[in-house]
Amino acid sequence: MSPHLSEETRARAVELLGLYPHPRSALIPICHLAQEQDGWLTPEAMAEIAELVGLSPAEVLGTASFYDMLHTEPVGRYLVSVCTNIACMLRGAYELLGHAEEHLGVRSGGTTADGVFTLEEAECLADCGRAPVCQVNHRFFGDLTESSFDSLVDDLRSGRLDDVVPPHGTLVRVRRRGGLRVDDETVAVERARTAKAMAERAAQSGGAS
C-alpha cells in the first residue's frame, strides 16, 4: 500500500509515537495530524494510522467517530460551530444559528456548495463569558451578533483571517516540539509488557470460549 500521509505528517507521527510508552496512546494526536493534512480522516489515512499505532482500521474508526473534534466525513475548509448551550442560548444562540443557516444557505450539519463552510451546532465551548460564541477551526469568536457573524464570514471567505484561523484540524498541541519524552529503553520495556499482557488476555479469552 502506498503511503497516504505526507512525508512531513508521517515524520511528525513517528515523533509523536516516541512520546508515549504505548503506540496506541498516540492515536488521537496522530488522527489530528492526518485531519490537518486532509481536512478530515479519510479511510486511507485511518488505515495508515492503524498500522502506525498497532490497531485495526476499525478500531481507529471506532475511536475517531466517538470524538466531535475528529471528522470521518469531509467538512468544509472552515468548520463553523455555533454553541447553543445555556449561556449562549440565553443570549440569542438559536436566533444566531438560524441567521447563520440563512446567511450561508445550509442547515446545521451541512456544507456550502463551494465546500468553504460547514455549519454545526455545538455544546458549551467553554467561553460562556463571551456568549453567544462560535468556533471556526477551533478558534473562538465571541459576543457575536448577526452583523458580526456576517463580517466574520466575509473575512474568512476573503482570506483576511488566514493568519488567525488555520486550516481545519490544526491544533497547537500536536505541533508542539517539547514536552515529556520517554527514553527508548522505557518505551521498549513498556511495549514488551503490553504485548505480553495482550497475548495473555487473548489466550485467556480463547480458553474461555
Ligand code: FES
Ligand atoms: S454555553 Fe456557549 S460557550 Fe458555554
